[in-house]
Amino acid sequence: MKGNRIRQFSRVCFALALFLVLYIAISYAQDISTYGKFTIARLIYDGGGDWYSDPSSLPNLLKFIKENAPIDAYPEEIRVSIMDNDFFSYPYLYMTGHGNIKFGDEEVLRLRRYLQSGGFLHADDNYGMDKSFRREIKRVFPNNELIELPFNHPIFHIFYDFPKGLPKIHEHDGKLAQGFGIFYKGRLIVFYTYECDLGDGWEDPKVHGDPEEIRQAALKMGTNIILYSLMK
Amino acid sequence: MTNIEQLHKYSDFISLKFSNLRRGFGWYVLIKGIFRALSLIISIAFLIVLAEGFLYLNMNIRNPILIFFSVFGLIFLITPFLLSIMVIRNRITSFSDFRLAEMIGKKYENVKDSLLNVLQLRDMVVNGEKGFSSALVVRSMENIAKKIETHSFKTIIPRHEVKKGFHLFLGNVILVCLLFAVSPNFFSSSANRLLHPGTDFPIPEPFSITSESGTFGILGGDSTGVVFHCNGHFPKHIKLFMIYKDYVQEENLSVDSCGKSEFSLGSVRKDVVYEGFVENNSLFIPWKRISSGLDTIRVTNRPEILSVKSLLHFPEYTGLDDQVQESNITEFYVLPGTEIQMDVFSNKALSAGNLEFEKAGVIPIVVEKFYVHGKFQVTHDDQFKIVIEDKNGVSNLNPVIYRIRISLDAYPMIILLSPTEDIDLNESMEISLGIRVRDDYGFSKAVIKYELIKKYGEEEQAENEIPFPLYDNKLTLQELYYIWDVSELGLSPEDVVEFKVEIYDNDIVNGPKKTSSKKLRARFPSLNDLFAGINEQQDEISETGDEILEQLEATKEVLEQVSLELLKDSSIKWEQKAQLEQEIKKTREAGEKLSEISDHLEDLIQRAKENQLFNKETFEKYMQLQEAFQDIMTPELREAMERLQKAIENMDPKEIQAALKKFRSSQEEFSKELDRMLKLFQRIKIEQSIDELVKRFDDLAKRQEHLNNELDKTSSDDYGKMSELSKEEESIHRDTEIAQDLMERTENEMTEFPLMPNAELIKIIEEMKDMGLLKDLKQSQRSLKKGNKSKAQKPSQQSQENLSELFDMMRNFRDEFNKRNMDEVMADFQRIIKKTLQLSQSQEVMSKVVKDVPRQSEHLMDIAVDQQRIYQNLGHIVKDVIALSNKTFGVTPRIGKGFGKASSKMKNAIGQMENRNPHKASQEGKKAMEALNSTAIALMSEMQNLQKSGSSSGFENYLKQLQKMAGQQEGINDDTQMLGMGSPGQQMVLQRIAARQRQVRKSLEQLQEEIRESTNQTGDLGGIAKDMDEVIKDLRNNKILRRTIERQQRILTRLLDAQKSLRTQSFKKERKSKTGEDIVRTSPGELPKDLGERRSLLQENLEKAMRDDYSREYEEIIRHYFEALSKEEVE
Incomplete structure (x- = not known):
């Protein structure tokens, strides 16, 4: 009798212990699920602009990359500010918005260091951030020019071919889609897409109701940008 | 006689014959040998004498030669005698019986070999050999004896050989005599020497060499020379041979006519053994070497510096570590204030030492046996040498010159990153300063130096400064930012702050050096300036808006005309096509211009925000207006334009007509919307003007108050101050005039809006004129200009009161105006809501009634008429809504759509009634009622929002x-x-x-x-x-x-x-996105070679160049070069 009770008690303890171990293991597995995978860090900035716009864009882009490109991408975006401790952990930075951008003085220096140390920034004008972006990026790199990339630049051909340069996704001011770059020691560190609105193109189909070919063009161009940044 | 006896008889006979012959040969050998020996002896003797004559052999050589010669001479002489005896005694085989028999046989024909044979037979018999007859042998011997009996055989002796020998001997004697006769002294003296082998005969030398310098001593490193003197028949050159400790040296010296020859030795550091000599290699000259003999130059060593170690201790402020410099470096490039410590190691024990400077004099150094050390501080260029002395007072020779070059601490560098040009201050009264500074060793401080330039006062002479915080003085390259609050400077409008940033390095030796940034100006714009800019922009917006409206009107007319033409003739002509395309293009351009207007508005809002020129309500309205201008160009209009464009391309008349109709309709809407926006803009402008007036009068009143206070404090004698106040009063007067103009202009603008209270504004203007405000201000200004304080005070005081009153009046007017606007809008809302609800009620009743009416009933038509009336009433309400939409943004598209839906459903209901379909008519009527109800709710909601916020906006x-x-x-x-x-x-x-x-x-x-x-x-x-x-x-x-x-x-x-x-953007109505059209275009040009990094690279290269150890002059040149390159890039 007594023996039975002891055996039962032991079984219960064993089950609890097993459960605990499994729980810890699963939690740990979730924590390390991002380990070794590519992620896009969306930049949170001050100034009033909507850094959070096009919420479905980056997850869709990451999914597209995972399915079509030789990159193991984590399906969710990371959100990061320049002053965050782990800011330098993300090699690929994305920023967009419709409004004002303002970097603090320390943020200017930190962002500069980030980009000069190997980071990459894709700035995508969602329509309205052009003026403030140009102003702020000039503070980050006062001695470097934003120069328009020609159609034969590798960023337009590295995985998918875009012989005519940036695809025009959405209409802003009736201007041509342009891709501008800032180079540092020969390396493209900032890519600014203007009058193009790739972010809109990456959104869920029902958001803007664009033709599928337009969406695909945007996703493919997004893939090109990411691959280029990782490979160059 | 027996055979044997006969044999012996004949054998003896033959032997005797042979003996005689042998005797003859003996004499032959003897004589010949003697002659030959004598020849040899004479030849050898001659050669020896000759050799002695030339070689002057040493007595140690002569002795053995003589002995040798004597011995061999004897041997040569004795040998023939011995040979002769041996021949006679038949001891030499060459002269044996058989050999002789052979010789005889060859000489004598009748003998030939027979004698030889007989001898052989004889020997055989004697030896007892058998096999032959002894009688025969005897008979043979008898025969041969008979043959040789008569012969003497001496003819076979070669006597000519003797003659030859004699001749040779004679020849030698004659030759020797002849040679002897050529130089009898030579040979006789030579022979004499040979005959006296024990005597030493010195070789006669034609000349002598004497060392005049001889053996002497010098100090190490000194230069010296050796001198030789030649006597006799001396040659033109002699050789100097010097033997050093580890090498030898030979020199050729020329001998002058006096026989003197000398040679200089520079910097002798070791003992030298030397000798002057001449060598002779000729065989014909007996002396081989004539020498001066060996002499020695003895060197006494000076003290020498074997190693020098220099320790450089830089000034503390540089933060540089001490540096050790090796002895092979003789130049010091150091900063002023650097201390140099010299540690010297010598080869000898020292007694004293100094550092001898060219400019700084002599500094004694500490001696410790083989070491000396000293230190000194560098303040200027100089050079020095280290002089050491040993115990004998001998100093080092030619000490190395050490050069000191001062490397000056460079000036710091500063670049002003922001602002980059003159700026206008805004309401925040802050200047955001950014600088980039660089120095070789660090900084001590940075300051902002500024001067106040008062509009109405004298420029302040004294420059003021405030610190600019540095992050870390030791960091040699820093980028720093600082927000400078200038609100404490007491700036008045139109005053200017002229400023620059100065950076000082940390050079404590020569004092910190400073560099200034460029000077910039920050102007505090007056209200006039600010509003002037705003008004200018507003005027521009109005003008552009009117232009666009006009353009749209023209477009409308063209479209109407084309439309009519197409009705007459459906086929589209080329001109019509061109016209339509032109109008589409113009409409697009109008859209772009509206976008520009929106941008201008954004700038305007930003400027106003920075300087707090508008109140919150006005801001809100402008922002809504700005958004509205962005969205005027509706998607429907764009779609209509594209549809028309496509229809024109397809040249399909029906399509064109349909598209044209749609385009006209959209364009009409666009035009109406623009008109509405412009009217709203006008209204907002008026509100803003009123706001501006309030601000202006507030500002004027404050300025006048300030002026009065200053006037009270100012003494009448202070003409300078009075003049300043006069200028300020003049400015107030001018601004008051501007304010009055603005009031009149605003009043004029208000007349376009009948419900606006322009009468009250007229009243204020009248009151202002009645106050005589401008007159008082003028009077005050004049009195102040004249320096008449008492006369100025009253009108000045009066002006202040009037301005304050005007401010109150304007403020009240504004509040009343805004309230009235709000009341008006609220009243409109309420009226519309009431009418809508009433209409909804009527519609509800209508729907219920019609439902039960039979299809064929006549009553149905009556109901249709009622429905038509309701429909018309709805049209009136819509007109009211449109009118309301010209006053407020509160009329949202949702409301418009609601009424539109209600209208559409009512029409459908009428249609159904006409088709005698009461059930459907009832349904449509119900839908119309629902639409009216939801619209009424929307109206109520908007009204509530407006009420809550207390303004016409909702945010x-x-x-x-x-x-x-x-x-x-x-x-x-x-x-x-x-x-x-x-x-x-x-x-x-x-x-x-x-x-x-x-x-x-x-x-x-x-x-x-x-x-x-x-x-x-x-x-x-x-x-x-x-x-x-x-x-x-x-x-x-x-x-x-x-x-x-x-x-x-x-x-x-x-x-x-x-x-x-x-x-801004977060609360924009949901952005309508439009898929872009890919336009074919050519690629932009190739990337520039510098990839846009030129300025960055220039900056980097400049900094890199500055880090290299160039002299200051070079650094300046480099800096100017890079600056020129940068400017070239900018140009």
């Missing part, structure tokens, strides 16, 4: 809430930071702060929900909420970490920014 409420939260957050942040310094009862306080933070978090959540409901956006509030959660967590756990403080700061910043985002 104010949200902004107020955010503002309140920002204030609360600020309080939380301050309390948390104070706690961080450690205060008692911390845990309790932290929990209270956490609770407050939770409260703010809750408020934020509620606001998020409200905003989401109204606009479907949440803005940045989600991110703020997340940060708040983290802070609450930290506070709950009683933690105040650095990240907690940072998060709180971030929350506050984002709350403040969220207010901005509410005003």
Whole structure:
């Protein structure tokens, strides 16, 4: 009798212990699920602009990359500010918005260091951030020019071919889609897409109701940008 | 006689014959040998004498030669004798019986071999050999004996050989005699020497060499020379041979006519053994070497410096580590103030030492046996040498010259990053300064130097300065930012602050050096300037808007005309096509211009915001207007244009007509909307003008008050100050005139809007004129100019009162105006809502009634007429709504759509009634009623929003809430930071702060929900909420970490920014996106070679060049070069 009770008690303890171990293991597995995978860090900035716009864009882009490109991408975006401790952990930075951008003085220096140390920034004008972006990026790199990339630049051909340069996704001011770059020691560190609105193109189909070919063009161009940044 | 006896007889006979012959040969050998020996002896003797004559052999050689010669001479002489005896005694085989028999046989024909044979037979018999007859042998011997009996055989002796020998001997004798006769002295002296081998005969030398310098001593390193003197028949050259310790040296010296020859030795450091000599290699000259003999130059060593170690100790402020310089480096490039310590090691024990400077004099150094050390401080260029002395007082020779070159601490460098040009100050009264500074060793301070340039006063002579904080004085390259608050400087409008930033390095030796940035000016714009800019922009907007309207009108007419033409003739002509395309293009251009207007408005709003020129309501209205201008160009219009464009391309008449109809309709709407926007703009402009007037009069009143205060303080004698006040009064007068003009202009503009209270404004203008304000101001100005204080005070005081009154009046007018506007709008809303509800009620009744009416009933038509009336009434309401939409933004598209739907359903109901379909008519009527009801609810909602905010806009409420939260957050942040310094009862306080933070978090959540409901956006509030959660967590756990403080700061910043985002993009009505069209174009040009990095590379290269150890002059040249390159790039 007594023996039975002891055996039962032991079984219960064993089950609890097993459960605990499994729980810890699963939690740990979730924590390390991002380990070794590519992620896009969306930049949170001050100034009033909507850094959070096009919420479905980056997850869709990451999914597209995972399915079509030789990159193991984590399906969710990371959100990061320049002053965050782990800011330098993300090699690929994305920023967009419709409004004002303002970097603090320390943020200017930190962002500069980030980009000069190997980071990459894709700035995508969602329509309205052009003026403030140009102003702020000039503070980050006062001695470097934003120069328009020609159609034969590798960023337009590295995985998918875009012989005519940036695809025009959405209409802003009736201007041509342009891709501008800032180079540092020969390396493209900032890519600014203007009058193009790739972010809109990456959104869920029902958001803007664009033709599928337009969406695909945007996703493919997004893939090109990411691959280029990782490979160059 | 027996045979044997006969044999012996004959044998003896033959033997005797042979003996005789042998005797003859013996004499032959003897004589010949003697002659030959004598020849040999004479030849050898001659050769020896000859050799002695030339060689002057040593007595040690002569002796053995003589002995040798004598011995061999004897041997040569004795040998023939011995040979002769041996021949005679038949001891030589060559002269044996058989050999002789052979010789005889060869000589004598009749003998031949027979004698030889007989001898052989004889020997055989004698030896007892058998096999032959002895009688025969005897008979043979008998025969031969008979033959040789008569012969003497001496003819076979070669006597000619003897003659030959004699001749040879004679020849030698004659030759020797002849040679002897050629130089009898030579040979006789030579022979004499040979005959006296024990005597030493010195070789006669033709000349002698004497060393005049001889053996002597010098000091190490000294130069010296050796001298030789030649006597006799000396040659033209002699050789000098020098033997050093580890090498030898030979020199050729020439001998002058006096026989003197000398040679200089430079810098002799070791003992030298030397000799002057001449060598003879000729065989014919007996002397081989004539020498001066060996002499020695003895060197006494000087003390020498074997190694030098220099330790450079740089001035403290440079932060440079001490540097050791090796002895092979003789140049010091150092900063002034550097201390140099010299440690010297010598080869000898020393007694004294000095550092001998060219300019600085002599510094004694400390001696420690083989070591000396000393130190000195460098202040200027110089050179020195280290002089050491040994115990004998001998100093080192040619000490090395050490050069000191001063390397000056360079001037610091400063670049002003922001601002880059003159600026206008805004309401914040802050100048955001950014500088980039560089120095080789660091900085001591940075200051902002500024001068106030008063508009109406004398420029301040004294330059003021305030510190510019440096991050770390030791960092040699820094980029720094500082917000300079100039509000304390007491600036008046139109005053200017001229400023520059100066940076000082940390050179404490020669004093800190400074470099200044370029000078810039920050101007405090007057209200006039600010409003002038705003008004100019507004005028531009109005003008552009009117132009666009005109253009649209023209387009409308063209479209109408084309439309009519197409009705007559459906086939489209080329001209019509061109016209339509032209009008489409113009409409597109109009859209672009409207975008520009929107941009101008944005700039205007920004400027006004920075300088707080508008009140909140006006801001709100302008922002809504700006958004509205952006969206005027509706998607429907764009679609219509494209459809028409496509139809024109397809040249399909039906399509063209349909598209044209649609385009005209959209264009009409566009035009109406623009007109509405412009009217709203006019209204807002008027509101802004009134606002401006309030501000202006407020400003004028304050300025006048300030002037009066200054006047009271100023003495009448202070003409300078009076003049200044006079100018200011003049400015106030001018601005008052401008304000009056603005009032009149505004009144004029108000006449376009009948309901605006322009009469009240006229009244104010009249009152202003009655006050005589301008006159008083003028009088005051004149009196002040004349320096008449008492005369100026009264009108000045009066002016101030009047201006204050005017300010009050304008403020009241504005408040009344805004209230009236609001009341008007509210009344309109209420009226429209009431009518809508009434109409809805009527429609409801109608729908119920028609439902029960039979299909064929005549009553149906009556109901249709009633429905038509309701429809018409709806049209009236819509007109009222349109009129209301010209006054406020509160009329949203939702309302318009609601009425549109109601209208459409009513029409359908009428149609159904005409088709005798009461059931469907009832359904349509019901739908129309529902549309009216929802529209009424929308109207009520908008009205409530407007009422809540207290303005004609809707966002104010949200902004107020955010503002309140920002204030609360600020309080939380301050309390948390104070706690961080450690205060008692911390845990309790932290929990209270956490609770407050939770409260703010809750408020934020509620606001998020409200905003989401109204606009479907949440803005940045989600991110703020997340940060708040983290802070609450930290506070709950009683933690105040650095990240907690940072998060709180971030929350506050984002709350403040969220207010901005509410005003701007976050609350825009849902952005309509339009798929872009890919336009074929050519690629932009190739990337430039420098990839846009030219300036960056220039900057980097400049900094790199500055880090290299160039002299100051070179650094300046390099800096100028790079600056020129940069300028070239800019140009």
